[in-house]
Amino acid sequence: MPRPMVSNRSRIVENIDIRTAAGLEIGALHNPIVKKEDGHILYVDYAPTEILRQTFRYPDASPDSIVETDIVWGQAPLASSVEQPVDYILASHVIEHVPDLIGWLNELRAALKDGGQLGLIVPDRRFTFDARRNVSSPGEMVEAYLLGYRRPSIRQIFDAAALSTNTPAAEDWPANGMTAGVPAEILERLPSLFDWVRTLHETQHYQDAHCWVFTPASFLDMREYLAALKLFPYEIERIFPTEAGEIDFAVRLRAVTGSEAVKDSIQTARRTLTPHEDDAVSPAQTAERQIHTHDVRIAALQEEIAQLKASSSWKITAPIRAAVSLLRNQTTGNP
Template identity: 30%
Template sequence: MITRADYQLNRLQFLNNLVDLEKSEGLEIGACDLPTVSKEVGNCEFADFRSAEEMIRLWNLPPETVMPVKYILQRYSEVHTQINKKFDFVVLCHVIEHIPNVIGYIKDLHNLLKPGGVIIIACPDKRRTFDASRPSTTIEHLLDDYYNNCNYPSLEHILEFAKAASDDLRQKSIKSPKEFYEWGCKNFESGMADAHCHVWTDEEFFNQISYLIEAGMIEGLEIVDKQYNNIVYNEFLIALKSAR
């Protein structure tokens, strides 16, 4: 049976093929209690929208397992303007699907890299998750979100995600569309909404990132490695390297 530790090791091996961890400084966003690079393995700092104390309280986690969050990020500001440092690698595990503006976010993270640095993205393959029935994100959707500089999930994102992720909310959407809509509006207006804004298969995501790089929408990065979804896992991985 695959465990969380197996995911951790697979991600670490993928990163280790590209980066000399003994000589590198890294940043992981959203590690919570499952860091790709633990302090025993390498030098990595951690960033999140929540403090470690808040995550421990929200999810009743053992305090000793949660990573110390050095950088508490503000949702409406670019990450590179909040962290005055450059890194050899930046890791995102199951984060990119939550980001409303994927193109803008990758360009933002590029500004955190040293020359030759890499961004490692681990993303769930929708076929292996509750998102399986959702329509895949299109390139047009990504471009529209980039044009509008979306920095918060839309009501559509919230409602679509809720129906996929929660049996109770899916039933509510069928039995009482008005109540479901009102729930969605309240969640949206809270300012704290979180959703899988985007969903892909491995091939779809790889093709879209390749298209955006080749089209000059994401400049100065190249795909240097990718790992397709293996059915024993629910995710795929991609590595983007900075040329500058």
């Protein structure tokens, strides 16, 4: 029987009493982790609600579904916008977008109580359109911090656009970077991308991008680098490696002031990572994960069909046929 799947959204709040704790959620948009009716939560974003709705680009949701922004986080530090430090902060698929990662993490720390929790859901570059990109380096992070980036840099934007795996022809390039040459479709897009980023530079237009690229292992590497620089004021309470068939991993951080506990927590977190969490993942390993996910789905469908067939109600004959059809299609690979 397949193991029940636990979502990363559940994992980063499972040890918080959201009914009584005060929290912030960054970038909730139309799908908040904690709803207003569930707890004391304030929604933080880079722009007011009306601006977010104008630029909303999710085909499966309406702009009207975006939650109301309580705090607009711009030039001023986040801590100046809250009356007092909060118990927890949540951010799902946000950390990769911030231009200055070190500054962002430290601003969040200033808005947290001592011992407060920061819950992050982070895309794993091996299973997203960032698969071709190298994981972020400590030098990139230090540069962004010392230069005080408030918008994605030209390098960050160019790399994100140039190396994206959005087109089918590019999907065959191995995620571990081993290749006989650069795919033609990348070379073809470079000239137009160069003209585009030059215009961005000249106009100083804000362009969103994935500024940072992680795997679970590289996330811990970066935290260790930053801890050595005394620029990472968190213990790693728990890291949840990327599940088979998923594209992201989850991390729970605890706001602290000392550095020794931070180092110890990173080493403890490393022991929770399995061998497949190494930075390089071959196409064969990726295919193996996809097969595992396929098997889990097939087992779940078979169980549902068995439960349906055990019933004598005429009303369930249509769902039975639909489930059998879906099982047959998944087994044979037919659309």
